[in-house]
Amino acid sequence: MPELPEVEIVARSLNTIVSGKKIVASELLRSRLVPDCSPTDFADRLRNCTINFVNRRGKHILFDLDNGRTLVTHLRMSGRFMHLPIESENPKFAHAIFYFDGDTRLVFDDQRHFGLMKIVETSKVSETESIRKLAPEPFSDEFSSDYLRTQLRSSKRSVKEFLIDQTRVCGLGNIYAAEVMFLAKVHPEQPANTISAAKSVILHDKIRKVLNEAVSLGATLETNETNIGGSIYGSGSDWAWRVYDREGKECVICKLPIHRIRQGGRSTYFCKRCQKKTAVRQSK
Ligand SMILES: [Zn+2]
Structure with a gap:
């Protein structure tokens, strides 16, 4: 999708x-x-x-x-x-x-x-x-680091499920959520309300980075007027995901094989070494 x-x-x-x-x-x-x-x-x-x-x-x-x-x-x-x-x-x-x-x-x-x-x-x-019910647009002022922090604190779901919930964060799906968590070094099963204040600032930054990167790439591609659809980053483009769809392949940072788990019926890809779970405690 x-x-x-x-x-x-x-x-x-x-x-x-x-x-x-x-x-x-x-x-x-x-x-x-x-x-x-x-x-x-x-x-x-x-x-x-x-x-x-x-x-x-x-x-x-x-x-x-x-x-x-x-x-x-x-x-x-x-x-x-x-x-x-x-x-x-x-x-x-x-x-x-x-x-x-x-x-x-x-x-x-x-x-x-x-x-x-x-x-x-x-x-x-x-x-x-x-x-x-949609969350604020990710590039709007309303989608601030404080906004994200407040939302994270009020959710007990895994950070992966949190990130793809359009009422919390607007615009991320399975692919970009995986990329965001990888860049932010967050374990996908970490409960949202245990994400530290410092980490939530990093997540906010990476959400914008990943979305912006993809929009910028898309903007450089030539539009085919007879096929204006969602499969922009398909075969033939130079696009390469950092972690998404890379099960068993080397992590681009630590070379350990990328893992795949099921969350809410869908695959999540992550690196066990780079994205460690932090101790589960309600952060201040
Ligand atoms: Zn790694």
Whole structure:
């Protein structure tokens, strides 16, 4: 599933490609993509509006429209956008199509069928169910070192589960959480409320570092207009994870083999020597 950096790059790419474009018609081909709206309502609410800009909140992509509405999209597992010439055929998993004034259309294609869209009043975007509970954006002032410290102290869950909880820290998934814990030298099973004050400052720093690094890399990659999706850092890129997906391979710091454990049904990768558990006590 795309994590914050990938969604950021998708939103930036879309902003470049579709801002200022007028939607003359829309088609909803898989009704469950937009659970609270019929295909007819979907088409009605989007007809003849212009896309002001595209941005992001958490992993949600927001199309700000000039009719006072915002189209909120979550790519989930495999959702992607394709900017195509009008004469080309629809891709196999075309679930929504936005026809532009001119000779192109934007298709939402989703092989795994988990994608979600919602049309909301722009003034109420922050009150939308899935957005309301999100933690502050990781690059915002609100996401301060004090904020993170307070959140850590109030959670008894493992630091790994804490980091991927979007209501605590916004934007980290399985991959970046592993990278953050490795850089911060934190054991993934350490209870969040036992992280020391000094360590929580380091975690805060590494969260921003890891996300920033990935966004910066993504920004250097060329956008493929016909495939704007979450699989940005796939094969062919020079990207290499420090610890994620490296079970049995040498730790880049100490050369010990990287370990994999299961947490909440998902794999966590870490180095037993570099990421030691500290004594479990409620830190001050
Ligand atoms: Zn190591």
